[in-house]
Amino acid sequence: MLKILLADDDQVVLDGIRLLLRKKEYDLEIHEARNGQIALNILKGTPIDILFTDVDMPLINGIQLAEKAQQLYPAVKIIFFSAYSDFSYAQSAIHLSAVSYLLKPIQPAEFYAVIDRAISLCQKAKEEGKKTQELSFLNNLSAKRNMELYLSDLFFCCEMEVTDTLPTLPVLSEGSNAAIQIIFLRSNLPLFTLLRQKFDDLLKMISNVPAEFYAISGSYGIIMLDLSQNRRLLLNWDTWWQTFKQKVAQMNQDNLIFLAIRTKCISTMPELISEMRAIRRLLLLNHYIRETTLIRTEYDIADEATSFQIDQIMEDVYKIISQKRFYLLSEKLHTLMNAVFFNRAYSLLYMKHLLLDIVQKLEKQIPKELAVSIAEVKSSIVESPDIRHSEEILQKMLQNLEEIQNRRISTGNHYVDQIQSIILSDYASDMALNSLAERVNLSVTYMCNLFKKETGISIGQYIKNVRMEKAKELLRNTNLRLNDIYPQVGYASLAYFCIAFKEAFGLTPTQFRQQEAT
Secondary structure: OEEEEEEOOOHHHHHHHHHHHHHOOOOEEEEEEOOHHHHHHHHHHOOOOEEEEEOOOOOOOHHHHHHHHHHHOOOOEEEEEEOOOOHHHHHHHHHOOOOEEEEOOOOHHHHHHHHHHHHHHHHHHHHHHHHHHHHHHHHHHHHHHHHHHHHHHHHHHOOOHHHHHOOOOHHHHOOOOOOEEEEEEEEOOOOHHHOHHHHHHHHHHHOOOOEEEEEOOOOEEEEEEEOOOOOOOOOOHHHHHHHHHHHHHHOOOOOOEEEEEEOOOEOOHHHHHHHHHHHHHHHOOHHHOOOOOEEEOOHHHHOOOOHHHHHHHHHHHHHHHHOOOHHHHHHHHHHHHHHHHOOOOOOHHHHHHHHHHHHHHHHOOOOHHHHHHHHHHHHHHHHOOOHHHHHHHHHHHHHHHHHHHHHHHOOOHHHHHHHHHHHHHHOOOOOOHHHHHHHOOOOHHHHHHHHHHHHOOOHHHHHHHHHHHHHHHHHHHOOOOHHHHHHHOOOOOHHHHHHHHHHHHOOOHHHHHHHHHO
16 A cells, blocks of 8 residues: 655645545555644655645745655655745756646646556556566575585585686675685585575574575585674674574574584685685584584684694593592593594594593493493493593493592592502502501501402402503513513512412413414
8 A cells, every 4th residue: 555645734725635535545545744844754754655745834845845755765756736836846846856746726637637647656666666676686596596606616625726716705805804704504404405595584683794694505504794894893602603593493493503613704715715624624523513513613723632642631541540530530531532522633433442442441440330331331432423422421420430439438448449549550669568558547457458358359469460460561562571571560579570470370471472472
């Protein structure tokens, strides 16, 4: 329905015009104003299609009102009427492209002809506007598809030299102030091509910079943020990302976004290609991501751990396990997983190998109460494609282990743990019972009885078992001579060491090494 505004300071005239309009049953929404100021206020709040105004009015005259109406609505159709046939008024009407200039008293036939013409012009303008809008939409759609093809070529070919043949991204060729930031989305559901418009609408709603969504495939999408106008106008990323995830969930697509990677600020084509390569490398780490998260391409370089650092962390883990200081293990395990996560050289298989090795070491040290948990953790690591999930199960087991240790502190088991930890750490030194008893603040007799009661073997036998296991490791994994090995495992003479070894394993040290070598 078209809207018409009638403006005249004479109420009788307004009533007459309204009557004429209703008599012809025009499909018009009629608004009225008794002076130019009231008419202007209506114009500011209501889009008007036809302005029918007297020329001579208080406060704001009809000519001034028409000029302001055209500023607000360039397509508005203007009809002047006046009791004066002033030439200057007619000139102004021509200048404003008025539909007509009527003289009072208004003649119905002439009035209807002018109104019919104004309505026809409005309808024609709306049809042309609709066609222009449709054409603009098609042009924008075509431009969007071309951009998606461009970004797809860039992403899938960024590791090859063919990127040199690609034209510069338009926004990066607009001068030194060019700046964009990209958020790369990966989905397990091939729905991005079907949700283009919803993502565009969402970005307009939540972003404080120009933002566009491009579906470069069903499962890969790119959000491009234009920071060219103001590089400092960056989003509050935590708030923005949480809002984005919530809005996506409201599309009934809460599992749509599996992984999101945010680039640095990009100003040149080489930077764009470099960031695309970083994204491709980070995509290889998606097996570590359990929940929807936003990571940065800076991680690809800044947080990458070397193999030496990872080996050092593993040594610390093994030492903590051997000393039964399990309360330190949870944090160290998390440090290890983060280090491996940010090193793209390590595969999922290697990460599983690290966790299984830790579990096997734990299995030899933990109480019998956790035997079932160990089996479950092993099974989870082998079967799960998600290392984060496996780590969480292992962390839960470590928490249970700490609780068991805390309960043991109130009993003699705490002293047994202390004794075993000292022996595992200092087995190469003199393990005199009186010295050991002093270190745990117990008498020798009570210490020996308590240890035998809790473990089923004597302290002496436990020391011998530890030393023999360490001797086996040295014989199997090093080329050390026997003369170098026996002092390292706490024996004072080679002969005594050889006798003890044969008693434990039925073979001499030399026979054991030869057997292991075959």
